[in-house]
Amino acid sequence: MIKILNRPFPIIESAKEKIAISIIFGFFIFLFLLVFQPFGLDRYSHNKLLYFSGYGIITSFVILFNSFVLTSIFKNFFLPENWTIGKNFIHSFLIIVPIAVLNWLYSLQFEMPDYLDYSFGQFLFMTVTIGIFPSIFLEFYAESRLRKKNEKLSEIVNKQFEAKHSEISTKDEIIINLPNSSISVISNQILCVKAMGNYSTIYFIENNLPKKEVIRATMKNIESELSKDKNIVRCHKSFFVNIDKITTTSGNARALYLHLNELDFPIPVSRGFSNNMLLLLN
Numbered sequence: 001m002i003k004i005l006n007r008p009f010p011i012i013e014s015a016k017e018k019i020a021i022s023i024i025f026g027f028f029i030f031l032f033l034l035v036f037q038p039f040g041l042d043r044y045s046h047n048k049l050l051y052f053s054g055y056g057i058i059t060s061f062v063i064l065f066n067s068f069v070l071t072s073i074f075k076n077f078f079l080p081e082n083w084t085i086g087k088n089f090i091h092s093f094l095i096i097v098p099i100a101v102l103n104w105l106y107s108l109q110f111e112m113p114d115y116l117d118y119s120f121g122q123f124l125f126m127t128v129t130i131g132i133f134p135s136i137f138l139e140f141y142a143e144s145r146l147r148k149k150n151e152k153l154s155e156i157v158n159k160q161f162e163a164k165h166s167e168i169s170t171k172d173e174i175i176i177n178l179p180n181s182s183i184s185v186i187s188n189q190i191l192c193v194k195a196m197g198n199y200s201t202i203y204f205i206e207n208n209l210p211k212k213e214v215i216r217a218t219m220k221n222i223e224s225e226l227s228k229d230k231n232i233v234r235c236h237k238s239f240f241v242n243i244d245k246i247t248t249t250s251g252n253a254r255a256l257y258l259h260l261n262e263l264d265f266p267i268p269v270s271r272g273f274s275n276n277m278l279l280l281l282n
Contacts, residue, residue, distance in 0.1 A: 005086030026060030150251025
C-alpha cells in the first residue's frame with residue numbers, strides 16, 4: 001500500500017484545467033443529487049433545482065480555492081516533482097472536509113423538515129460517501145493511464161535515440177551577455193540549462209568533465225542565445241536540453257524524463273513538449 005501511495009502522480013498546474021475540473025465536479029454533485037436524491041432528499045418538496053445547485057456551487061468554489069489559494073500558500077507541499085498518489089489523497093481530504101462544513105452551513109439556511117435535519121457528522125459522512133468513490137476511481141485511472149502513456153512514449157523515444165545520428169551539430173561559441181553576468185561556452189558542449197527564478201544554471205562539458213555555471217538570468221533572457229543551436233531545445237518550463245547529449249529516457253505517471261550520462265538528475269519533459277520531442281528525433 002505504501003508503495004502505491006508513493007507512486008509519482010501528475011499535479012494539475014494549468015489554470016484552465018483547474019477551473020474545468022472544479023466545474024465538472026460541481027456539476028457532477030448537482031447531477032448526482034438530482035438523479036438519485038439520496039439521504040431522504042427525494043422527499044424534499046421545495047425548489048430542488050435551486051437547492052441542489054447550491055451544493056454544486058459549494059463544491060466548485062472549494063476546489064477552486066484549494067487549487068489556487070492553498071497551492072500558492074503551501075508551495076513546498078505542492079511541488080509538481082514531488083507529487084504522489086498519497087499527497088493527492090491528502091489534497092482530496094482537504095477538499096472534502098471544507099465542502100462538508102459549507103454544505104452543513106448551507107443546509108441550515110433552509111427551513112428543512114425533520115427528516116433532513118442532519119448533524120455536521122452526518123453531512124461529513126454524506127459528503128465523503130458521494131465524493132470519495134469517484135475521486136479514488138479517477139485518481140487510479142489517471143495514474144494508470146498516464147504511467148502507461150509515458151512508459152510507451154519512453155520506449156518510442158529510446159528506439160529513436162538508438163537510430164539517430166546527429167545531423168545538426170555546431171561548434172559555435174555561445175556568448176551570453178547580460179547586464180549582471182556573462183558566460184562563454186561551446187554550444188555542442190552544453191548539456192542542459194535549468195531555471196531557478198531569476199537565476200539559471202548552465203550544465204556543460206569542459207575538458208571532458210561536467211561543470212556548471214550559475215548566472216543571473218531568467219530562461220527568457222537567454223532563450224534567444226540558446227536557440228542558435230537547433231539541438232538545444234526547451235522541454236519544460238524550467239529546462240532546456242541538448243538532445244544530442246540524451247542517452248536514454250524513462251516515464252512514469254508524472255512525466256517523461258530524459259537522462260544524460262554526465263548529470264546525476266533526470267530532466268522532466270512537460271506534457272506539452274512530449275510530442276515535440278518525437279518530432280525532433282524523426
